[in-house]
Every structure is written in structure tokens, then in C-alpha cells.
Amino acid sequence: MTFSSYEKMTGVIRNIQSGGSCCSLLISVSVDEEPVNFVVSGDTMVVDNVRLRRGMRVAVFYDTSLPAPAIFPPQYQAELVTALRGGQDVALRFFDGTLTAEDNSLKLNLSPLTRIETMNGQRFLCSPENQDLLVYYTTTTRSIPPQTTPQRIVVMCPVQ
Numbered sequence: 610m611t612f613s614s615y616e617k618m619t620g621v622i623r624n625i626q627s628g629g630s631c632c633s634l635l636i637s638v639s640v641d642e643e644p645v646n647f648v649v650s651g652d653t654m655v656v657d658n659v660r661l662r663r664g665m666r667v668a669v670f671y672d673t674s675l676p677a678p679a680i681f682p683p684q685y686q687a688e689l690v691t692a693l694r695g696g697q698d699v700a701l702r703f704f705d706g707t708l709t710a711e712d713n714s715l716k717l718n719l720s721p722l723t724r725i726e727t728m729n730g731q732r733f734l735c736s737p738e739n740q741d742l743l744v745y746y747t748t749t750t751r752s753i754p755p756q757t758t759p760q761r762i763v764v765m766c767p768v769q
Contacts, residue, residue: 612701612741612765613711614674615688618645619698622665636661637682638669647671647687654728656691656743656763666693670701691743697760700744708738709754716756717744724761733764741765 620640628635633650647669649661661667671685678684691699702710708717717737719725725733743763749755 611703612670613703614672615670615701616673617668617670617699617701619668619693620645620666622661622663622667625661625663634661635684636669636687638667644682646682646684647690648684649687649690653687654689656689656728657730659692661690661692666695667691668693668699689743693745696747697745698747700742700746701765702742702744704738704740704742704744706738713754715744715746715749716754717742717762718756718758720758723759725764726762727764727766733762737762737764 618638618640620638622636623639623644624637626635628648628650633648636647636649637644638647655661668691669687670689672688675686689701693699700710700715702712702714704710704717725737727733743765744759745761746757746759749757
């Protein structure tokens with residue numbers, strides 16, 4: 610599965626309501642002080658299966674290749690949702706053999722403290738190079754590309 614058409618919005622959940630069926634939610638996220646609605650369905654990946662709550666800081670990834678209704682506030686189908694701690698950021702990109710993002714937006718410097726796991730929480734026993742990775746980090750250098758030592762990496766293993 611490729612994530613190249615995914616975009617991220619980061620904000621705080623302001624409201625949660627029924628998404629029109631018993632298996633979906635509509636979450637309203639405050640992004641730069643503006644509301645953005647996301648449909649969280651049974652197909653949406655929620656990292657660590659956390660229960661979404663009001664006041665929670667999240668990053669929501671949506672597929673820009675899917676149609677979206679022309680309404681205000683904007684509404685998108687959430688493909689992946691992850692909770693973030695204060696000061697934490699997340700990137701979902703393909704990282705090459707040098708652990709540089711395909712779009713040159715980030716370079717990873719692994720440390721023994723970097724947790725590397727699969728989406729279901731199992732340890733990833735191989736090298737994370739040449740994979741789609743969900744990378745959690747706090748600070749980056751001012752170099753090009755920015756470099757970081759990630760706290761956690763989730764390898765987005767292809768479905769067999």
C-alpha cells in the first residue's frame with residue numbers, strides 16, 4: 610500500500626458524534642483554529658487502538674486522491690489517526706536505504722532507544738530501510754533534509 614497521496618492535519622479533537630452509522634464517528638478537529646471534520650470508519654487505522662476523546666491532540670491522515678464534499682467545515686475520510694503528546698510530530702513517508710524520506714522532508718538517525726514495531730505492536734526485527742514508516746519525533750536539525758532521532762517508528766508492513 611502506498612501512502613504518497615496521504616496528507617496530514619494536526620490538531621485537537623473538539624467534538625465527537627455519530628458518523629451516520631453505528632460503525633463510524635465524525636470527529637471535529639481544530640486545525641490552526643479552524644474546524645475540520647473527519648469520518649472515522651471501521652476501515653480507519655487508529656494507532657494503538659486508542660479511544661478518541663475530546664481534548665486529545667491528534668494527527669489525522671487522509672487520502673487526497675479521494676473526492677471530498679465542497680462544504681464548510683471541510684470533511685474528509687480519515688485513513689489513519691494517531692494520538693500525539695505535547696511537542697511531538699509524526700510523518701508518514703517512504704524512507705529509502707539511507708532512511709531519507711522519498712520527498713527529502715526528513716532523514717532518520719536511529720538510536721538504541723528508538724522503538725521500531727509493526728502496526729499491531731510487535732517488534733520489527735529487520736531494518737526499517739526501504740519501507741513506508743510512521744515516524745514519531747520531537748526535534749529536527751535545520752539542515753536539508755532536516756534530521757531527527759525518532760522516538761518511535763511504526764513500519765507499515767504491506768498486507769500479504
